[in-house]
Amino acid sequence: METLRTDLVVVGGGAAGLLAAVAARRLGHDVLVVEASPLVGGSTAVDGGRVWLPANHLMEKSGVGDSTVEAAEYLDAILGEPTEASSAERRAAYVETAPMLAHWLTSSKLALTVDSSAADVYRQAPGAKPSGRVLYSQPFDRRSLGEWATALRSTTPVESRGWRARRNHASRDGGALVAALLHRAVGNGVELWLDAQVTDLVPDGDGIGGVVVRRQVHGTETEAGITVLARAGVLLATGGFEGNQELREEYLPLPTDATWSAAPLPGDGAMISLGAAHGAATAAMDEAWWTPVLLADGVAHPVDAERAHPHSMIVDQTGSRFFDESAPADEAGRLLYERSHGVRAIPSYLIVDNRYRRAYPLGPWEAGSYPRSAIDSGDLVKASGLPELAQALGIDRAGLLGTDVRFNGFARKGRDQDFERGERLATASGGRRRNPSLGKVDKPPFWAVPVYPGDRGTKGGLLVDADARVLRPDGDPIPGLYACGGTAASMMGRTSPAPGAALGEALIGAFRAVLRLTEADPD
Numbered sequence: 001m002e003t004l005r006t007d008l009v010v011v012g013g014g015a016a017g018l019l020a021a022v023a024a025r026r027l028g029h030d031v032l033v034v035e036a037s038p039l040v041g042g043s044t045a046v047d048g049g050r051v052w053l054p055a056n057h058l059m060e061k062s063g064v065g066d067s068t069v070e071a072a073e074y075l076d077a078i079l080g081e082p083t084e085a086s087s088a089e090r091r092a093a094y095v096e097t098a099p100m101l102a103h104w105l106t107s108s109k110l111a112l113t114v115d116s117s118a119a120d121v122y123r124q125a126p127g128a129k130p131s132g133r134v135l136y137s138q139p140f141d142r143r144s145l146g147e148w149a150t151a152l153r154s155t156t157p158v159e160s161r162g163w164r165a166r167r168n169h170a171s172r173d174g175g176a177l178v179a180a181l182l183h184r185a186v187g188n189g190v191e192l193w194l195d196a197q198v199t200d201l202v203p204d205g206d207g208i209g210g211v212v213v214r215r216q217v218h219g220t221e222t223e224a225g226i227t228v229l230a231r232a233g234v235l236l237a238t239g240g241f242e243g244n245q246e247l248r249e250e251y252l253p254l255p256t257d258a259t260w261s262a263a264p265l266p267g268d269g270a271m272i273s274l275g276a277a278h279g280a281a282t283a284a285m286d287e288a289w290w291t292p293v294l295l296a297d298g299v300a301h302p303v304d305a306e307r308a309h310p311h312s313m314i315v316d317q318t319g320s321r322f323f324d325e326s327a328p329a330d331e332a333g334r335l336l337y338e339r340s341h342g343v344r345a346i347p348s349y350l351i352v353d354n355r356y357r358r359a360y361p362l363g364p365w366e367a368g369s370y371p372r373s374a375i376d377s378g379d380l381v382k383a384s385g386l387p388e389l390a391q392a393l394g395i396d397r398a399g400l401l402g403t404d405v406r407f408n409g410f411a412r413k414g415r416d417q418d419f420e421r422g423e424r425l426a427t428a429s430g431g432r433r434r435n436p437s438l439g440k441v442d443k444p445p446f447w448a449v450p451v452y453p454g455d456r457g458t459k460g461g462l463l464v465d466a467d468a469r470v471l472r473p474d475g476d477p478i479p480g481l482y483a484c485g486g487t488a489a490s491m492m493g494r495t496s497p498a499p500g501a502a503l504g505e506a507l508i509g510a511f512r513a514v515l516r517l518t519e520a521d522p523d
């Protein structure tokens with residue numbers, strides 16, 4: 001078997017892997033990124049690209065005050081008592097590294113902007129901020145990638161719709177982040193292998209000294225594989241196990257289905273299993289970045305903003321509402337499971353009236369559109385009245401009619417006495433304006449979509465410390481082995497502090513791994 005040597009092997013070419021590669025290269029180390037797919041960018045390339053970095057320097061400029069102390073206070077308030085995956089050290093590492101990483105990204109010429117519309121999810125919690133902590137990359141012109149432009153995973157849905165974006169070759173959102181990181185990686189001399197899958201880890205004493213790679217070269221697979229030895233370490237940044245039905249059934253609440261994951265490139269969990277086989281502990285395996293999803297053509301779409309708009313409600317199969325539909329995604333996803341212990345609630349149904357349909361998009365369907373094929377396939381159900389809708393969905397008719405009468409009464413008064421829908425949103429905006437989430441569901445025709453407890457990726461993975469070092473069950477690090485992003489157990493437990501927390505954790509883990517394994521300070 002052929003054997004090569006380098007300083008750092010990064011497994012996975014999403015945002016986390018690319019960031020680690022650039023950071024290590026800038027510190028003078030030889031880096032090889034091994035990416036299984038023929039394209040760079042992973043799920044990140046087609047996700048929202050928001051990154052939660054509290055106390056970042058761009059906040060100072062925009063006049064919003066913040067500090068690592070406030071960020072730590074907020075995390076502790078929403079995460080509760082520390083656990084093995086959500087240790088005090090990891091929480092401290094997140095808030096201390098976030099401003100440093102924001103500086104490093106901008107000094108690496110990644111153009112970041114504050115997403116002023118993105119707030120911390122639990123706005124009443126101590127230390128929460130109404131804006132400023134969530135950053136995203138400004139559009140990136142793919143042409144500056146030269147021949148690497150064609151190796152970048154495809155554009156975001158927003159981008160593919162926009163003629164302006166197509167014309168000026170701009171990557172946006174997560175696509176812009178990975179495009180900019182790829183640009184820095186290539187420019188700094190990172191070696192990138194595409195179509196190259198890591199199939200095993202190479203033991204070295206009591207630690208890990210390298211990887212075995214199966215590589216496609218000109219369509220032919222290397223038969224025996226290539227051993228790549230890594231002097232400083234191996235970083236696993238290969239995503240979670242959301243695409244692996246067997247692991248989902250073993251660890252996640254039931255029922256579960258890989259098609260309910262909205263991850264654009266669902267992880268197979270192979271590196272988590274491999275790490276465990278080499279002695280690593282795992283944690284948080286029953287958790288995910290939950291979100292209710294609808295299915296269109298078999299593809300999961302998060303049902304997020306959709307739930308909070310007026311003239312809509314979510315009911316179980318008895319036709320009853322059971323939660324504040326405008327709740328944060330993690331909470332809403334988990335509540336679908338909790339409800340299903342008592343009554344049939346998987347799927348539940350998002351029901352909207354025609355006013356809603358005209359005003360708001362629903363999953364992939366534009367506001368006011370008439371998606372004939374979705375109606376024919378049953379992905380989107382339309383009916384002239386609520387009794388007809390109940391019949392078409394096979395749910396309790398009397399239950400649905402009673403729920404609708406009660407809900408419309410709440411909407412008229414502007415207060416949901418059952419679940420306080422929208423109260424959190426109203427309070428967050430100063431409590432002075434009308435509840436933004438309540439509106440009667442009474443204008444036919446009515447529309448419905450089945451809603452499932454889906455995810456934006458799994459949270460369980462290899463147990464790591466504050467520097468992304470993979471730990472054994474006794475808490476000792478495995479020398480030479482690091483993990484971040486979906487491959488590492490998330491420290492966010494049952495919740496999510498803000499949009500951008502998943503990428504935030506992934507990038508901070510990657511950054512700290514590099515600082516640790518190169519025993520250096522950031523430049």
Ligand SMILES: Cc1cc2nc3c(=O)[nH]c(=O)nc-3n(C[C@H](O)[C@H](O)[C@H](O)COP(=O)(O)OP(=O)(O)OC[C@H]3O[C@@H](n4cnc5c(N)ncnc54)[C@H](O)[C@@H]3O)c2cc1C
Pocket residue numbers: 011012013014015016017034035036037040041042043044045046047048049050051052196197198199237238239262263264265270271302455456457484485486487499500501502503504506
């Ligand atoms: C619709 C949607 C929107 C989202 N928006 C946001 C957002 O705005 N902010 C946020 O924080 N999070 C968001 N997320 C979550 C976010 O996408 C992930 O947390 C993020 O992509 C993780 O990045 P990563 O680098 O760890 O993994 P990825 O980007 O998935 O990269 C993993 C890479 O590893 C490669 N790989 C896998 N196995 C192997 C192997 N054996 N050998 C070699 N390579 C391998 C894969 O091919 C892939 O390229 C969103 C998720 C969804 C579903």
